[in-house]
Amino acid sequence: MSDTRRGRIWTRLGRQPTFYVAAVILSVLALMxxxxxxxxxxxxxDCDLAFSRVxxxxxxxxxxxxxxxxxxxxTIHGARASLVVGVFATTLVVLIGGxxxxxxxxxxxxxxxxxxxxxxVFFGIPLLLGALxxxxxxxxxxxxxxxxxxxxxxxxxxxxxxxxxxxxxxxDVIEAKEADYVDAARSLGAGHWAILRRHVLPNAIAPVLAxxxxxxxxxxxxxxxLSFIGIGLQPPVVSWGVEIGEAQAYVRQSxxxxxxxxxFLSVTVLAFVLLGDAVRRALHPPxxxxx
Amino acid sequence: xxxxxxxxxxxxxxVPVLLGATFLIYAMMWALPGDPLAGRCGDRxxxxxxxxxxxxxxxxxxPLVVQYVKYMAGVFTGDLGTTFAGVPVADELLxxxxxTAQLAGLAIVFEIILGVTAGVLAALRxxxxxxxxxxxxxxxxxxIPMFVLALxxxxxxxxxxxxxxxxxxxxxxxxxxxxxxxxxxxVAVVARVMRSSMIASLQADHVRTAQAKGLAPRRVxxxxxxxxxxxxxxxxxxxxxxxxxxxxxxxxxxxxxxxIGDLLLRSVGDGEIGTVTATVTMLVLAFLIINxxxxxxxxxxxxxxxxx
Numbered sequence: 060m061s062d063t064r065r066g067r068i069w070t071r072l073g074r075q076p077t078f079y080v081a082a083v084i085l086s087v088l089a090l091m092x093x094x095x096x097x098x099x100x101x102x103x104x105d106c107d108l109a110f111s112r113v114x115x116x117x118x119x120x121x122x123x124x125x126x127x128x129x130x131x132x133x134t135i136h137g138a139r140a141s142l143v144v145g146v147f148a149t150t151l152v153v154l155i156g157g158x159x160x161x162x163x164x165x166x167x168x169x170x171x172x173x174x175x176x177x178x179x180v181f182f183g184i185p186l187l188l189g190a191l192x193x194x195x196x197x198x199x200x201x202x203x204x205x206x207x208x209x210x211x212x213x214x215x216x217x218x219x220x221x222x223x224x225x226x227x228x229x230x231d232v233i234e235a236k237e238a239d240y241v242d243a244a245r246s247l248g249a250g251h252w253a254i255l256r257r258h259v260l261p262n263a264i265a266p267v268l269a270x271x272x273x274x275x276x277x278x279x280x281x282x283x284x285l286s287f288i289g290i291g292l293q294p295p296v297v298s299w300g301v302e303i304g305e306a307q308a309y310v311r312q313s314x315x316x317x318x319x320x321x322x323f324l325s326v327t328v329l330a331f332v333l334l335g336d337a338v339r340r341a342l343h344p345p346x347x348x349x350x
Numbered sequence: 351x352x353x354x355x356x357x358x359x360x361x362x363x364x365v366p367v368l369l370g371a372t373f374l375i376y377a378m379m380w381a382l383p384g385d386p387l388a389g390r391c392g393d394r395x396x397x398x399x400x401x402x403x404x405x406x407x408x409x410x411x412x413p414l415v416v417q418y419v420k421y422m423a424g425v426f427t428g429d430l431g432t433t434f435a436g437v438p439v440a441d442e443l444l445x446x447x448x449x450t451a452q453l454a455g456l457a458i459v460f461e462i463i464l465g466v467t468a469g470v471l472a473a474l475r476x477x478x479x480x481x482x483x484x485x486x487x488x489x490x491x492x493x494i495p496m497f498v499l500a501l502x503x504x505x506x507x508x509x510x511x512x513x514x515x516x517x518x519x520x521x522x523x524x525x526x527x528x529x530x531x532x533x534x535x536x537v538a539v540v541a542r543v544m545r546s547s548m549i550a551s552l553q554a555d556h557v558r559t560a561q562a563k564g565l566a567p568r569r570v571x572x573x574x575x576x577x578x579x580x581x582x583x584x585x586x587x588x589x590x591x592x593x594x595x596x597x598x599x600x601x602x603x604x605x606x607x608x609x610i611g612d613l614l615l616r617s618v619g620d621g622e623i624g625t626v627t628a629t630v631t632m633l634v635l636a637f638l639i640i641n642x643x644x645x646x647x648x649x650x651x652x653x654x655x656x657x658x
Contacts, residue, residue, distance in 0.1 A: 179363070180370030183638050187596025188630050192378050195618055195626055218378075280495040284600060287497050290618060303498070307604065310505050317505075321498045329493035336489075 071341040078341075081334035088327055091138040101132040103297050115315055122315045133297050134319050140298040141327060143209060145279040148216040152278075153271050156221035160228025161263075165236055165255060175229070182222040186281060189219035194290045205296045212291050216278050227270055231263035238262070269339040276331030283324050299324040353649055364642050371638065372425075372631050376418045379627045380410070407431055407624065421627075430628040434620065439628045442613060450609035452522065453601070454594055456529035458587060461536040466583065468537070469544025470576060476549055484545070488538035496597050500531045500604040517606035528605040532597050536590045543586050547579035581651050588644035595633050 072078050091098055105128065115122040115130075122130050163174035181189075193215035199208040235241070241258050249257075285291030286300025287307070294301060299320040306316035404410060410417065424430065430439035472484040491499070507513045507527055514527040551557065557574045561567075599611035606612075610629060617625035 176366060176370075179367045180374060183367050183371035184374065184634055185592030185596045185637060187593075187599065188633055189375075189378075191599070191614075191618065192375055192626070192630055195623065196378050276493070283495055284497055284596075288600065288603060288615060303501070307501065310501055314505060317501055321494075321501070325494045325498060328495065329490070332489060332493050 068341050072337060075337040075340060077333045078337035081330045081337065084326060084330040085334065088138050088142060088330070091135055092142045093139075095132075095136045095139070098135045099129075099132045101129045103128060103133040103136040105129070122313075122319075130302075130316065130319055133302060134299070134323050136297040137299045137302060137320060137323070138327075140209065140292055140296055141279045141282060141300075141324070144212050144216070144282040144292075145275040145331075147213045148220060148278040148282075149271050149275045151213065151217040152221045152274065153224055153267060155217065156224030157228045157267060159221070160225035161232050161255065161260070163225070164229040164232030164263075165251070165259060167233075171229070174225070178222050178225050181219060182226075184219055186216070186219050187284065190215035190281060190285060191290060193218055194285065198290075199293050201294055203293065208293050208296055212282055212285060215285070216281055220274070220278065224267055224270060224274075227266050228263065231266055232259055235259045235262040265342045269335055269342055272338050273332055273335035276328040276335070279324070279331070280328050356649055357646060360642065360645050364638070368635070368638055369422075371634050372422060373418055375630050375634065376421060376627060377414060379623055379630075380414070380417065404624070425628075425631060430632075431624045433617075433625050434622055439625050442625070443610060443629065443632060446608060446610050446613055449525075449607055450598055450602070450611065453525050453529055453532060453598060453607065453609060454591075456522075456525055457533035457536070457594060460530055461533035461540055461590075462583070462587065464533075465537045465540025466544050466576070466580070468541040469579070469583075470548060470571070472541065472545040473548030473552065473575070474571070476545075481545075484541060488541050491534050491538040496531065496535060497600045497604065499534055500528070500601050503527055503531050504604060524605075525607070528601045528607060532594060532601045535593060535597070536587070539590060540583055540586060543582055544579055547582050548575050551575050551578040581648075584644060584648070584651060588641045591637055591640055595637055 159174050159178070163171040163178075190212075194211060197211050197214075199211055236254075236259050238258070241254060244254050244258055282291055283298070283300030283303070286298050287304040289304060292298040292301055302320040303317055303324075306313065306320075310317055412420070428440050430443065432438050433442060468484050468488075472481040475481060494502075504527070515524040518524040518528065552571070552575050554574070557570060560570050560574055565573075598609060599615055601607070602609045602611035603615055610633065614626060614629045614633075617623075617629065
């Protein structure tokens with residue numbers, strides 16, 4: 060992407076009010092994930108059953124959960140798991156789906172046919188069901204190290220999640236490679252790699268970026284859902300989905316155990332949706348009327 | 351003639367996707383973990399009788415492809431294996447199908463009626479108050495994960511207001527709240543697509559002609575706007591069925607509905623991988639077949655497709 064074009068996109072991004080809302084929320088969340096100690100000094104693992112399901116008040120802003128752990132501290136510490144899964148899964152999905160889509164779009168013919176049929180097959184399995192199958196194949200329990208449990212969730216989402224980005228990328232690359240300057244570069248002797256890197260990808264990447272921003276939010280929701288039904292992240296990992304899942308049976312008696320982690324989760328997903336919206340508008344400004 | 355070629359092409363594309371997707375599920379389930387039976391019996395090693403029975407029932411000593419072919423032969427003759435309790439999985443699925451079908455059906459009806467209405471109303475005055483309200487509310491609904499919506503709906507409409515039963519007793523009335531939750535995300539998506547599609551079709555030249563010749567505004571909107579805009583919505587409803595099928599697992603769990611999603615989750619909890627495979631395979635088949643039907647109905651809605 061040329062510097063002037065990048066500058067224009069940043070300017071247009073700066074004109075979107077939703078961009079600032081999303082940016083502020085996501086900065087706070089990122090800080091929470093990196094340094095939860097800035098927000099709370101209570102240990103999320105310091106639990107006392109005597110406080111089980113005690114409501115908010117008296118130093119515990121959000122009250123206590125079923126095990127009598129401080130819910131505010133657990134909610135703050137829960138940001139890390141969600142962001143890690145969302146960001147890693149999206150990165151892998153963009154690399155795999157983007158790579159396959161680029162190859163299919165650029166080389167066409169039988170390469171395209173093979174990649175597109177494989178994409179169709181994976182596309183035929185709904186994300187949540189497929190992720191569930193992967194996680195059943197690789198079960199985790201309380202003794203599994205946290206990084207492995209998290210890795211399995213990332214893997215489950217990645218295996219099924221890459222198809223949309225592959226389709227978007229393929230269509231973009233097909234469009235971008237038709238340009239005259241690609242022909243010009245080729246006739247000047249540029250190799251495939253140089254053409255892809257300098258001419259095709261910079262022009263094809265924009266829609267993928269907008270999609271990927273929203274995808275972080277989607278994948279965070281999928282992780283929370285899997286954790287909620289008990290096959291995603293597991294208890295030693297502090298996670299919003301796990302927290303809500305454990306509280307589910309007490310929705311009547313102790314709604315505070317559900318409300319606070321749910322609010323954090325929903326606001327996080329919303330922030331990524333808003334940011335994606337702003338990015339999309341910055342990349343494709345609506346045409347002025349009358350043209 | 352062209353129509354027949356379209357149908358034939360779609361059917362030819364469908365077969366490899368169907369085989370590929372079911373094979374993928376089978377392979378992930380039985381071949382990915384190395385030993386599919388490891389860790390199925392809690393902390394202890396599985397008893398030999400269990401290992402023998404599973405090996406026999408699922409042909410685990412055969413190569414993967416042979417296992418899969420034998421399995422699919424069973425699927426197409428209605429033999430999906432048996433649960434640990436000895437009930438044929440096919441019977442278990444059939445007895446639970448009506449509830450899940452009702453739930454999904456209600457959700458789709460809700461999704462189409464509310465989504466289309468909201469989209470049309472929003473498109474009538476783009477940028478107006480109603481449009482902004484609909485855009486903001488769809489944004490919020492999309493951002494809240496379905497299980498959170500279900501818990502919210504359950505505690506507010508079920509517990510606080512008492513309008514709906516908190517858990518399902520299988521009656522149609524008790525399925526309304528779960529179906530609304532299940533369809534809510536899709537409502538938002540349908541409304542957004544309907545809105546932008548309506549705005550685009552109302553700007554088309556033939557619509558301006560219709561207005562100029564004095565056709566009543568209501569008829570312009572319905573005959574030229576809504577009819578054309580329903581085409582993208584149809585595809586969307588088919589594609590969104592994937593979200594719906596995943597959502598039934600969560601919604602059935604929260605509202606205690608004894609449907610297929612509930613069976614799936616129970617089998618996961620009990621380590622009944624045979625039942626899990628069968629259930630997921632059937633759900634994916636349903637997803638693919640319904641999308642095929644939508645694809646085949648497409649040319650009836652949009653004559654342009656026939657002359658592709």
